[in-house]
Every structure is written in C-alpha cells, then in structure tokens.
Amino acid sequence: MAGVGLMINRMAVAAIxxxxxxxxxxxxxTTQPTSAQAAGAAVHxxxxxxxxxxATRQAFASEHGAAVYMTAEQITAAAAxxxxxxxPRCVSDxxxxxxxxxxxARRVAVASR
Numbered sequence: 001m002a003g004v005g006l007m008i009n010r011m012a013v014a015a016i017x018x019x020x021x022x023x024x025x026x027x028x029x030t031t032q033p034t035s036a037q038a039a040g041a042a043v044h045x046x047x048x049x050x051x052x053x054x055a056t057r058q059a060f061a062s063e064h065g066a067a068v069y070m071t072a073e074q075i076t077a078a079a080a081x082x083x084x085x086x087x088p089r090c091v092s093d094x095x096x097x098x099x100x101x102x103x104x105a106r107r108v109a110v111a112s113r
Contacts, residue, residue, distance in 0.1 A: 048089070070089050
C-alpha cells in the first residue's frame, strides 16, 4: 500500500496546469467569484501525469474518481473550446511530450507569420 501512496505523491508532484489555461488562471485569481465559481462549477483544466498501471488507476480513483486519460489532440481541442473540468484528468508522459511539441510548433508557426 505504500507504493500506492508513492504513486499519488508522484502524481501530485507532477501535477501540471497546462499553459493553455492562462485565461482560466486569471479568472481564478479575481477577488470576486463569478457566478460559475460561486455555483461550484469547474473553473480550470487540471491535468496529472499518470501511468496506466492498475495501482495508479486505483489510487487515482480513490482520490478523484475514475481516471480519464487525454491525448495531446484532446487537450488542444479542450483548450480551443474553452472546456473546464473540476476533477483532474490524466495525461501520459508520451502524450504530454506530444502536446508540448504541438504547442511549440504552433508558437513557431505564429511567430513566423
């Protein structure tokens, strides 16, 4: 069971809120909550780097509910659509690397215009 706690700690340490959440970070920093915040609605897109082992899934489920794994494309689409969720979603190391590559390529394309 100590291994499960270690995995939760790894996930917590590896917790990231992607750079794509700048707008929601600003709204979360306001001194007066919006009506959505007051109603307890999701106000950000927390992502945790998770492996896919049974132990990680079990530990994640005990903390947050069933694990929802996202791809780089899903993360990008969620940001573009302004999606929000309150409970963390998972991203694998490989998908996080793909997302970062996609984001860097997008920045280069915008800068070269």
